[in-house]
Amino acid sequence: MTASPPLVVSENLTKFFPLPKGRKVHAVDGVDLTIHEREIVGLVGESGSGKTTFGKTLIGLLAKTSGTVTYRGKTLPQQYEAADFRRQAKVMQMIFQDPYSSLNPRMTVGEIVGEGLKLHSDLSASDLRDRVASWLSRVGLEPDYMSRYPHEFSGGQRQRIGIARALILEPEFVVCDEPISALDVSVQAQVVNLLEELKASMGLTLLFIAHDLSMVRYISDRMAVMYLGAMAEIGPAQDVFFEPKHPYTQILIASNPEPDPNLERSRKSTTITGEIPSPVDIGPGCRFAARCPHVMEQCRVQTPLLLPLAGQPDRQVACHLFT
Amino acid sequence: MTAPAPPAKQPPLLTVENLQVEFETYGGTVQAVRGVSFSVEAGKTLAIVGESGCGKSVTVQALMGLVPMPPGRLKSGTAELRGRNILGTSQIDGLDFRGREIGMIFQDPMTSLNPTMTIGRQIAETLEVHLGWSRKKAFARAIELLDMARIPEAAQRAKQYPFEFSGGMLQRAMIAMAIACEPAILIADEPTTALDVTIQAQVLDLLGDLQREHGTAIILITHDLGVVARMADEVAVMYAGQIVERGSVDDIFYRPAHPYTVGLRAAMPSNNPDAEHRLLPIEGSPPDLFSPPAGCAYAARCPHAMRICSTHEPAPFVVGADHYGKCWLHHEKAAGGASMIAAAAAPPEKKS
Structure with a gap:
């Protein structure tokens, strides 16, 4: 798994939202994550x-406060301009959580699914329709649903429309935000089986x-655990689930x-x-210190770094218990 | 009124027979609940499981008189609390039983509480209305109840408004309100669906502890089989407005008697490294309840469907002590039918 080269790398990625009186919401605070092809x-x-x-900051839907995201080794802009979105849309896409609010109710399914392709290719109208039809059947919907509107579909069907919309440009990297x-x-x-099939075929x-x-x-393949804007633990999904190391992961799984x-x-x-x-x-120290059953003196003053576990280089934990 | 000394086997607290609820709409009549029967015993938890639209919420809303009529209509059925009718009325002996004898917790605590009243007053109001307590006495009890529901600094928190509470704390405040009059039965409609797993665990623990201390019967409505496994003694699986299987929690998980129960389980990851299987979705969608099918409602999606399934509705076949499955495979003429369900319950296909 780790043999494949890195595709998306976030380094120290940070997103703060400003509040009145100079206060800030530390939504994402210095996250390092490498996603391999x-x-x-x-x-x-x-x-x-x-x-x-x-997820939104990673693919540029939100401007970064600081930190970098590289894609195939190229650094992506801090804040996307229209041209950046046009360029990136062909390689990165997002599937949204709520299949009810993320589809425009005034557009037909065909318009929703085909819109990206219309903007990013010079296909003729009939070729465009053929492509939309083939994607609808690929996600398990009838091609003649094209002329219908989102309200005519169930939640699962809408999520498939959202998947077809995201994948029709054949991106390489997709952020799936709570798709199920x-x-x-x-x-x-x-939906999970569909994503697995499309992952394998594309x-x-x-x-x-x-x-x-x-x-x-x-x-x-790998599981990453976030707590209060920071990464707590990353590792092979089975290992993290069955042998969680970070006290927060342990409590979450239990x-x-x-x-x-x-x-x-x-x-x-x-x-x-x-x-x-x-x-x-948020001040210094471990973010989980206030709730942690194993809290130590050090945890309240020094922020733990996300470091590889001794003898298990593919697992990283941000906890003073392991340093 | 004092109940006669109970014999060896305790009679059920609540008995529901053949409940049918319909809704009149412009598009026709929706048969939301189509003949549901169950009973609940003191100190036990009955989980009603099913997917959205199966009628599990409408069932309990009908018991509590919370179905708006019209468009809703009670087509038939009886519901008795300790032998006294509660269906189609809000009163027993001239007193409202809702909140007093049956408490209810709703899914979304944010919209179920009054945003313009403090949490403490909302809880106290229950005691004032049902038990005629003074404002002062009721408010003091509200603080105790919040403390029982493990809300820290209950005395200060009682004076706060719902917007000042987090989702988990609101749900605990709602539990405090629901148990204020020490009801015999607590109905919890998806009480943890809006909560994170760690907060869910806190709320489920709280419900379990309250049940042990007070012997409350709980009717837990959920779609989460993990929550069922943790909380339930008895389980009713609902599909398309009917209970398709009913049994003990072990029956439902280890000896399922209906293909839908098996299908639900196989659609979820197992988290057992030795039994990892590929997820098996249930293809298709539930039937249209404007015109429910003549036969078994699950027949169109059932991998084992036979000819009779689409024409005749199956009876609830008894397959064990207090365990039935509404499925033709249990008929004596469906040779080996029951073993087919058992075989399907252990999906052999490994994940690639």
């Missing part, structure tokens, strides 16, 4: 941990943002209810008290 990286964390902001959270269990499996690289830990473990009554009965409660703190004007 043809890899699925799953990004998990609680709401407010900065997952979505990271709004869907029923039986439909989630349809050689896609995916950043899969979700809060469903089981599904992220299932689909991802809180994930398993569909297995015997397992649930044997499991002791590991709930933590408290909730994710406010990301406004």
